[in-house]
Structure formats: C-alpha cells, structure tokens
Amino acid sequence: MKKSIKKISNIVTQITVGEPDFPGVSPPNMWLVAGFDRCALIDTAYGNVDEIDAFIEAWNSAGSLPLSNVILTHRHRDHIGGIRSIRDISGAKILCAPEEHASIVEEIGDVFINQVTDGTKLHLGGVTLEILLTPGHTLGSLCVLLDEESLIFTGDTILGGSTTVISPYHGDMSDYIHSLRKIKSKNPKNLAPGHGELITDASKRIDAYIKHRIYRESTIVKALDEGIIDIDGLFIKLYPKLDSRLHQTARDQILSHLNKLVSEGRVQVKNDGTYGLIA
Ligand SMILES: [Zn+2]
Structure with missing residues (x-):
C-alpha cells in the first residue's frame, strides 16, 4: 500500500x-x-x-x-x-x-x-x-x-x-x-x-466553501419557487448528469439544505412530505 x-x-x-x-x-x-x-x-x-x-x-x-x-x-x-x-x-x-x-x-x-x-x-x-x-x-x-x-x-x-x-x-x-x-x-x-x-490559501478556500453552499441553497430556493416540491424533483433539476454512485450523497445534500431552510422558517414541509417556500 x-x-x-x-x-x-x-x-x-x-x-x-x-x-x-x-x-x-x-x-x-x-x-x-x-x-x-x-x-x-x-x-x-x-x-x-x-x-x-x-x-x-x-x-x-x-x-x-x-x-x-x-x-x-x-x-x-x-x-x-x-x-x-x-x-x-x-x-x-x-x-x-x-x-x-x-x-x-x-x-x-x-x-x-x-x-x-x-x-x-x-x-x-x-x-x-x-x-x-x-x-x-x-x-x-x-x-x-x-x-x-x-x-x-x-x-x-x-x-x-x-x-x-x-x-x-x-x-x-x-x-x-x-x-x-x-x-x-x-x-x-x-x-x-x-x-x-x-x-x-486558507482564506480563499474557506470563502469558496461558503460561496458553494450559499449558491447551492439559492438554486434550491429558485427551484422551489418554480414549483418543484420534492427531493426527487430537486435532484433531477440540480444534478442532471451526476454519476449514479453519487446520487444518494447528492440527495442527502439537498435534504440538509432543506432542513436548514425549514429551521429558518423560509420553507415548510407539508403534510404529504412535499416542500414549499413560505411567502
Ligand atoms: Zn467524515
């Protein structure tokens, strides 16, 4: 090894x-x-x-x-x-x-x-x-x-x-x-x-990490705004060409972002498990 x-x-x-x-x-x-x-x-x-x-x-x-x-x-x-x-x-x-x-x-x-x-x-x-x-x-x-x-x-x-x-x-x-x-x-x-x-280049790397998360969150908010309501839909929209071995990880990342948005009162989970923006 x-x-x-x-x-x-x-x-x-x-x-x-x-x-x-x-x-x-x-x-x-x-x-x-x-x-x-x-x-x-x-x-x-x-x-x-x-x-x-x-x-x-x-x-x-x-x-x-x-x-x-x-x-x-x-x-x-x-x-x-x-x-x-x-x-x-x-x-x-x-x-x-x-x-x-x-x-x-x-x-x-x-x-x-x-x-x-x-x-x-x-x-x-x-x-x-x-x-x-x-x-x-x-x-x-x-x-x-x-x-x-x-x-x-x-x-x-x-x-x-x-x-x-x-x-x-x-x-x-x-x-x-x-x-x-x-x-x-x-x-x-x-x-x-x-x-x-x-x-x-610590400072640059940290900034890039923060920017990446903020960007990802903004794409989720935009997709919800366009009427996409669940993780399946968000996944197809956000990761159209992803290697299948990374699908579960990507879905988990979407859920982590949704959890954050819900905890901030910006998104709600409906009774049927779908998501929606809070106006
Ligand atoms: Zn680890």
Whole structure:
C-alpha cells in the first residue's frame, strides 16, 4: 500500500496510507504534532497494520516523545479506526467533542475517551493546540488550531480536494456554515485537512466553501419557487448528469439544505412530505 510520511514543518508531520478512492477522495490523514516535551496525534485513520506502522515510523522520526493526546476530529470510521492500537502503543489520552462521544464509543467499544470543550488548550512544550468545536459535517466535528504555525487541522470540515458532505442525519448545514465562518475568523494561513494535501490559501478556500453552499441553497430556493416540491424533483433539476454512485450523497445534500431552510422558517414541509417556500 502506498505510504507517505511528510514533514510539513519542524512541528507537523502528515501520515497517509493508501490510494484515492472513488470519486477521487484521498485516504485519511493522521497529523502528528511535536512540541519540545510531548506529541499529539490528530485522527487515527482506519487502524490497519500499514497505517499503524506508518504512525510508529513518523513518531520515531519525531523523536518518540511521549504521545500525550490523540484528538479525534469526528466519528467517522476512517478517522477513529486506529484508536485502540495507538492507545495501546502510546498510552495517549483520547479526546473528542461531547456530541461525538456516544457514536465513537458505540463504534469502537470499550475505550475510555475524554470529552473536550471549545477553547481547550493542550500544551506540548513551546507548541499549543487549541480545540475549536466546528459542528456541521457531523454534530460533534472539531478542528484544532496550531497558533504558532497559523495552521488549522480541519478533519472533514474542509477537505484537500473537494467539498465535503453534510449528512442530514448526523450533521447540520446551518451549523456548518457558522463553523466555516468561525474557522475563517481565526485567520489561518494554512489548513491541514482530514483527506488530501495541505491547503496553503486558507482564506480563499474557506470563502469558496461558503460561496458553494450559499449558491447551492439559492438554486434550491429558485427551484422551489418554480414549483418543484420534492427531493426527487430537486435532484433531477440540480444534478442532471451526476454519476449514479453519487446520487444518494447528492440527495442527502439537498435534504440538509432543506432542513436548514425549514429551521429558518423560509420553507415548510407539508403534510404529504412535499416542500414549499413560505411567502
Ligand atoms: Zn467524515
């Protein structure tokens, strides 16, 4: 399996194992951050043997300082699968957002996971990580600010190569747009995503993400205004040529936008399940 261990600065190492999957989504990144006294790891990938070996190799290259914390950006399997192995190897304390805790425990089983609040700081010796709760992709998604490098680790809130998916079932589109603005307000220079390469034009990328969501919402409002009343109709109108493997994801995105519009009182769900603009 293809393995990449890339030092992006004296402090940060990107660890990635595997090849891009359909539709071009890169394999998950683990990010190792080394201070003078301690290290922390952001995300644990799937936890397969090659990934764990790559983590150990990167940790050794970073001087094998004690790994004080593993921070989980969110609940998805490709970010939490290595928790048990990495905890056993390192004894690190595992952290996640409160809203994500139950789902992660359910997925991974009997591993003790601490819950962090917004603004929690982790001191690694000359390097400080700050937790930013950024719900949206999932309700308990978080990002991590490394102020010394003007860098934010974004998990799946912002990806290296494409826009992300906001699940209508365990994510929230309104929260997501707020979270993008929150990330932007920290003025990061670079973003270290959960998949894909380091993003070096952070502000531009965040603006493009916000613009994309606002544009998508406006196309849904316009279609509702033209008399389209359900997800099937909106899907045909908005995604006429989409690869069939992405159909469900696209429908989910439409539903996430509709949920947002309903919560804002701009759209109503009628008794028969159809949607309509509120005049
Ligand atoms: Zn995810």
